[in-house]
Amino acid sequence: MATLQSLEQRIDRLEKLNEELIKKVARTNVELFYLSQRVTALEQGYEYPKAPLQTTS
Numbered sequence: 001m002a003t004l005q006s007l008e009q010r011i012d013r014l015e016k017l018n019e020e021l022i023k024k025v026a027r028t029n030v031e032l033f034y035l036s037q038r039v040t041a042l043e044q045g046y047e048y049p050k051a052p053l054q055t056t057s
Helices: 004-043
Strands: none
Touching: none
């Protein structure tokens, strides 16, 4: 059976993973918002200057 200390360590790791996941979801939401605004602008006839493709890491 797992000891109290090992359970606390697992909880700490899970909390850290949860925080990282929340940050990734927040970044994704920002990117989706930006893209939706860009699509709306393009649909309304706004022309964006050509920009090189950027990758997110």
